[in-house]
Amino acid sequence: MRHRTLTFSASDGLDLFAQCWVPERPSSAVLALVHGIGEHSGRYSSLLRALLPTAYAVWGFDQRGHGRSPGQRGHIRTWSEYRSDLACFLDTIVAHHPNTPIFLxxxxxxxxxVFDYAMRPPSPSSQRPHGLIVVGAPLDPETKGRGLLLTLARLLSRIWPRLPVPLGVPAEAISHDPTVIEALKADPLTHGQATVRWATEFLDTVAWVNAHPETLTIPLLMLHGGKDPLCHVEGVQSWFDRLPLADKTLHIYPGSRHEVHNDTDRAQMEEDLLAWLAQHL
Known part of the structure; x- marks a missing residue:
């Protein structure tokens, strides 16, 4: 396995950090990682152990305002920045792996x-992934007790968009595994904040994706924890049931929290992931 770090330019000129893990033999496909809020592309070691022996290359990048990429922590001006950044990231992968299937x-x-990119790509020439894999999709995020805060965020987003607010997500919400929890707490590249503009852009994107399932036309694998306290599994199941896509699969892992790939069901999750990838090559 060869590990490499690099940077690529976003459409607005920002240099974003990326890294890749490539097997010694020719890659049969590329898995392109898109991490969550407050984390970075280096938190996927369990996936690497599962994928690299099967000749899959793995690429990841630190989104703007995250990890080793520049930008205010947890801030965007508009969600389209994420969409454009992902397009540039995929162009970078294609330059290194031409004619190789890419799974997001x-x-x-x-x-x-990932959903937003696939459902409303930046341009007609944008790279079309071979398939989508989503874990812990926040189609129905937990907002109990935050109604006033969210109302204030929408107001402040207009007058003070860069105002940072704590995410309020305990590390214990992501996994039952104490090793994973302690590693997250000790990781200097993670952060626990986002700006009010990020919050409003995120919620608007969640609402749009929920309202337009018919626009998704790419094979989909959804993986979700049955004990996820951050993103309600009922909302995920409801959206999946409304999705008029023939090639769709949903696995719910009863014992797992938000990070299925880092929880007690990870072995079964990896088995399901590898089987789905093999079926779609």
């Missing part, structure tokens, strides 16, 4: 970035 893997916020 989005976790949490990254799932919404």
């Amino acid at each position: 893997f989005g976790y949490s916020m990254g799932a919404m970035v």
